[in-house]
Amino acid sequence: MDFDVLFIGSGQAAWNGAIPMSQAGLKVGVIEQDRFGGVCSNYGCNAKIILDRPVELQRQVQQLVGRGFNEVPALNWADMMAHKHEIIDSQSYNNENKLVKNNVTTIHGTATIVDQRTVTVGADTYTTDKLVIATGQHSHRLDIPGSEFLHDSSDFLDLATMPKHISFLGGGFVALEFATIANALGAQVDIIVRGTQVLKGFYQPYVKQLVADLSARGVRFFYNQTIAGVTQDADGLVIMSEKDLNMRTDYVVDATGRVATVAGFGLETIGVTTNQHGIVVDEYMQTNVPGVYATGDVVGKRQPKITPVAAYESQYLAKLLTGQTSAPIDYPVIPTTVFTSPRLAQVGVSPAEMTPENGYYQQKFTHVTDWYHQVGNQTSGELTLVFNAEHRLIGVVDLSDDAPDTINALAPYIELGLTAEQVERLIYIFPSVAHRAVTRL
Ligand SMILES: Cc1cc2nc3c(=O)[nH]c(=O)nc-3n(C[C@H](O)[C@H](O)[C@H](O)COP(=O)(O)OP(=O)(O)OC[C@H]3O[C@@H](n4cnc5c(N)ncnc54)[C@H](O)[C@@H]3O)c2cc1C
Numbered sequence: 531m532d533f534d535v536l537f538i539g540s541g542q543a544a545w546n547g548a549i550p551m552s553q554a555g556l557k558v559g560v561i562e563q564d565r566f567g568g569v570c571s572n573y574g575c576n577a578k579i580i581l582d583r584p585v586e587l588q589r590q591v592q593q594l595v596g597r598g599f600n601e602v603p604a605l606n607w608a609d610m611m612a613h614k615h616e617i618i619d620s621q622s623y624n625n626e627n628k629l630v631k632n633n634v635t636t637i638h639g640t641a642t643i644v645d646q647r648t649v650t651v652g653a654d655t656y657t658t659d660k661l662v663i664a665t666g667q668h669s670h671r672l673d674i675p676g677s678e679f680l681h682d683s684s685d686f687l688d689l690a691t692m693p694k695h696i697s698f699l700g701g702g703f704v705a706l707e708f709a710t711i712a713n714a715l716g717a718q719v720d721i722i723v724r725g726t727q728v729l730k731g732f733y734q735p736y737v738k739q740l741v742a743d744l745s746a747r748g749v750r751f752f753y754n755q756t757i758a759g760v761t762q763d764a765d766g767l768v769i770m771s772e773k774d775l776n777m778r779t780d781y782v783v784d785a786t787g788r789v790a791t792v793a794g795f796g797l798e799t800i801g802v803t804t805n806q807h808g809i810v811v812d813e814y815m816q817t818n819v820p821g822v823y824a825t826g827d828v829v830g831k832r833q834p835k836i837t838p839v840a841a842y843e844s845q846y847l848a849k850l851l852t853g854q855t856s857a858p859i860d861y862p863v864i865p866t867t868v869f870t871s872p873r874l875a876q877v878g879v880s881p882a883e884m885t886p887e888n889g890y891y892q893q894k895f896t897h898v899t900d901w902y903h904q905v906g907n908q909t910s911g912e913l914t915l916v917f918n919a920e921h922r923l924i925g926v927v928d929l930s931d932d933a934p935d936t937i938n939a940l941a942p943y944i945e946l947g948l949t950a951e952q953v954e955r956l957i958y959i960f961p962s963v964a965h966r967a968v969t970r971l
């Protein structure tokens with residue numbers, strides 16, 4: 531055998547496991563057809579957060595005009611994009627180098643599975659004892675007339691100039707985060723959704739506040755619009771819905787989700803079972819084909835398709851395949867955030883899940899009157915804590931500039947179920963987001 535473990539894909543779902551496996555003495559290979567490090571590193575989280583940073587800061591300065599700042603600094607997209615390239619362009623090399631330094635064999639090209647122990651890349655054939663499918667997801671593309679005029683998240687994250695008018699189809703993470711960025715850069719922004727809600731997985735009363743905030747800044751929301759097609763003429767693009775929408779725009783981002791990359795590289799040949807969300811795995815991340823595993827975004831489970839989950843699954847697999855555990859995977863509570871301004875973040879049980887039967891109760895705090903949020907003159911936002919009948923914290927949702935830090939501070943209380951004695955042992959820096967968050971308990 532060439533390898534003990536061979537990964538197809540080099541993203542978070544691969545390298546987080548590949549490195550510890552190799553460090554434990556296994557012969558490990560990673561095949562990548564694009565840039566090493568996958569979507570998060572090259573086309574997702576990292577690029578997005580670099581472009582978002584000036585937007586986030588501008589918003590914070592805006593809130594302090596007349597309270598220390600005289601004016602709001604203008605954003606310069608060309609410089610922001612240059613900064614993105616400065617950081618991201620070397621990521622693929624760095625990611626591959628990290629694998630190489632840890633004795634992981636890196637292979638460039640598209641993998642094709644021949645059988646459950648054999649993979650080809652071009653003219654080369656590799657054999658392996660265990661195969662891990664970590665091929666992630668790719669952008670969904672609406673099947674409509676004019677789909678050739680649609681762009682995806684990677685295109686947006688590489689825009690040389692910000693269009694004057696930009697329209698997002700879909701109301702999920704990508705649409706709301708990128709709309710926030712484009713709006714701050716002065717574009718006219720539309721969010722066009724099929725249903726009646728955006729950010730469906732998030733606590734809707736807070737989503738409504740977020741939508742009101744974006745609307746007040748000029749973002750237009752169009753609901754109940756199923757897109758019929760997009761046409762192009764000399765003046766630009768026109769989006770038409772099956773109902774009454776007929777909108778002229780300059781740039782359209784199809785943000786209608788991402789689909790698991792499961793086709794065209796031999797999964798069918800070996801009979802791996804998939805569902806509508808991706809590859810079906812058991813509680814050991816193994817597919818129905820013995821010795822073939824899957825991790826990360828490509829997995830057909832309900833867990834959020836985000837980087838920390840991909841990393842967690844990959845690290846679990848490393849422990850399993852190096853004999854450090856024989857237990858099934860056990861997911862902790864998983865926080866999620868949408869990086870809008872303000873941020874919306876949540877973890878654990880949502881206030882929407884409270885019923886008289888389960889005895890859950892909530893405590894709400896408005897940030898508008900809270901001294902800590904007044905430091906930055908945050909003009910909106912709320913925090914809700916959810917407790918169970920035994921007064922244990924089981925859920926948090928926060929809408930504020932600091933929401934991810936609030937959630938990071940409180941998630942351990944939910945996951946570890948800390949006792950009063952343990953909590954008393956913890957001292958947090960004062961003043962800080964974490965300190966403010968835990969004093970709410
Ligand atoms: C715009 C955007 C923003 C995001 N922002 C965040 C965020 O802020 N926070 C967060 O937690 N998550 C975020 N995510 C999600 C995060 O990027 C993913 O959850 C994460 O990248 C999943 O890692 P993965 O390793 O499972 O898959 P990927 O990173 O998609 O890696 C899969 C790799 O497999 C390769 N591949 C596929 N098929 C083959 C083949 N046959 N042969 C060889 N190679 C192959 C692909 O080229 C790819 O590099 C974002 C995603 C997007 C699109």
Ligand SMILES: NC(=O)c1ccc[n+]([C@@H]2O[C@H](COP(=O)([O-])OP(=O)(O)OC[C@H]3O[C@@H](n4cnc5c(N)ncnc54)[C@H](O)[C@@H]3O)[C@@H](O)[C@H]2O)c1
Pocket residue numbers: 672699700701702703704705707723724728729785786787788834835836866867868869
């Ligand atoms: N902050 C983060 O953690 C972050 C940021 C960006 C992306 N991501 C990851 O990337 C994934 C993709 O993000 P996304 O925003 O593209 O997807 P999403 O699943 O969050 O949202 C997709 C949107 O498109 C709509 N939609 C789906 N099919 C449609 C159709 N046929 N016609 C019209 N509308 C349709 C959905 O109702 C939803 O509003 C996310 O699920 C998440 O896993 C995470």
